[in-house]
Amino acid sequence: MTRRTATLIGFTAVLLWSLLAVLTVATAPVPPFQLTAMTFAVGTGVGLFWGLVTGTLGLLRLISWRVYAAGTAGLFGYHALYFSALRLAPPAEAGLIAYLWPLLIVLFSGLLPGEVLRRGHVIGAMLGFAGAALIILGGRGEPGTGAFLGYGLALMCALFWSGYSVLSRRSGTVPTVSVTVFCAATAVLSAGVHLLTEQTVWPSFTGWLAVLALGLGPVGLAFFVWDIGVKRGDIQLLGTASYAAPVLSTLVLVGVGLSPPTWALGGATVLIVGGAALAAQASAGKEVSWPKGG
Known part of the structure; x- marks a missing residue:
């Protein structure tokens, strides 16, 4: 598989994540950790099917428990911290801090062997963050209690997912089927937190369909194709391109009538597309590398 193909496969995760918001809305009023448990259970089924189709299911018993622990920390840690942050802090601001993860992926990737961090990568990621800020702050909500703790949890959320993605690159020999155990x-763990902190609410028929769609796509297949992208593709370009997710998500909400079109959406699109173009140009080697020592 070529680096370009792996990058394109990884980007399909961003496309799938753009459906996360609209599908999550359709699952209301299911509480967040119950929803996480249900959707990741479906995602586990996706992984088992993946292992059968690729003939790699038997490799699961050969993978180190340390890999499983790190992967689970990435998936469960990200979602637990994200939900907790949005409960404590204003959701728009907390969401924006959590969405530092693409920028952190770009910056952390410069520490990986064989990777070159260029100005275009950094500037492109910053433009993408500015675009995400326009979208997320445009949906500013009412301030909550414990805001500073919520902001701290949101920052940890960004660190967890960026760390998970960069560490996946370092463990490039670990087969993608390992994500099955991460999901399981x-x-x-989500079911345990749900039973301790939430009241069970079962979805409607439409809600069940949305749960199934979430588990098959944004909370299932997305993690497997993302694994391929960050391990074999251009991780810096993927990090920058990930800022397309909030724009695409908003476009989907506009398309189904759940959100109005705004100038902020147009401005965010320009910033994110421009940032991705800069990163792509840097990845193509059409720009000098970031100088050592500054």
């Missing part, structure tokens, strides 16, 4: 463990 996340489902079990």
Whole structure:
């Protein structure tokens, strides 16, 4: 598989994540950790099917428990911290801090062997963050209690997912089927948190369809194709391109009538497309590398 193909496969995760918001809305009023447990259970089924189709299911018993622990920490840690942050802090601001993860992926990737961090990568990621800010702050909500703790949890959320993605690159020999166990463990842990902190609410028929769609796509297949992208593709370009997710998500909400079109959406689109173009140009080697020592 070529680096370009792996990058394109990884970007399909961003496309799938753009459906996360509209599908999550359709699952209301299911509480967040119950929803996480249900969708990751479906995602585990996706992984089992993936392993059968690729003939790699038997490799699961050969993978180190340390890999499973790190992967579970990435998936479960990200979602637990994200939900907790949005409960404590204003959701728009907390969401924006959490969405530092693409920028952190770009910056952390410069520490990886064989990777070159260029100005275009950094500037492109910053433009993408500015675009995400326009979208997320445009949906500013009412301030909550414990805001500073919520902001801290949101920052940890960004660190967890960027760390998970960069560490996946370092463990490039670990087969993608390992994500199956990450999903299963996340489902079990989320179910435990749900039973301790939430009241069970079952979805409607439409809600069940949305749960199934979430588990098959944004909370299932997306993690497997993302694994391929960050391990074999251009991780810096993927990090920058990930800022397309909030724009695409908003466009989907506009398309189904759940959100109005705004100038902020147009401005965010320009910033994110421009940032991705800069990163792509840098990845193509059409720009000098970031100088050592500054």
